[in-house]
Amino acid sequence: MAKGKKFSPVPTPETLHYWEGTKRGELLIQQCDDCSTHYFPPRPFCPKCASRNVAVKKASGKATLYSYVISHMLRPGQEDPFAIAVVELEEGPRMMTNIVDCPQTPEALVLDMPLEVTFEEWDETITLPKFKPAGGAAS
Numbered sequence: 001m002a003k004g005k006k007f008s009p010v011p012t013p014e015t016l017h018y019w020e021g022t023k024r025g026e027l028l029i030q031q032c033d034d035c036s037t038h039y040f041p042p043r044p045f046c047p048k049c050a051s052r053n054v055a056v057k058k059a060s061g062k063a064t065l066y067s068y069v070i071s072h073m074l075r076p077g078q079e080d081p082f083a084i085a086v087v088e089l090e091e092g093p094r095m096m097t098n099i100v101d102c103p104q105t106p107e108a109l110v111l112d113m114p115l116e117v118t119f120e121e122w123d124e125t126i127t128l129p130k131f132k133p134a135g136g137a138a139s
Helices: 016-023
Strands: 028-032 054-058 062-071 082-089 094-099 114-121 127-133
Touching: 016 028, 016 054, 016 127, 062 094
Parallel strands: 094 127
Antiparallel strands: 028 054, 062 082, 062 114, 082 094, 114 127
């Protein structure tokens, strides 16, 4: 990757529904119709029971902060520092993301803090889901 160039995810047939959802401002996850497990990232089968009887569902957009690291490394399109986080969605799956709209400090990024999804247009084809403190409350 050339210095200063932004990396953009490339949708695949298995993830296209996810990226189309983020473009519309929807966080889509999958649910197994056989065992009711919600899961992420997208795949054509349930990671719990291996069933291919799965459906795409709109997630609530609510989550809690599970883990994070604060990066001070330069990255195109991102101001320093920034939190690289794992959030646990209300439906159960965990996903990697960024925390926005709050100070990027250990004092503000409290584990288990309630979060809500927000969307950031990355380029003409990709919109990224990111998370912010629920209700706009930032420490």
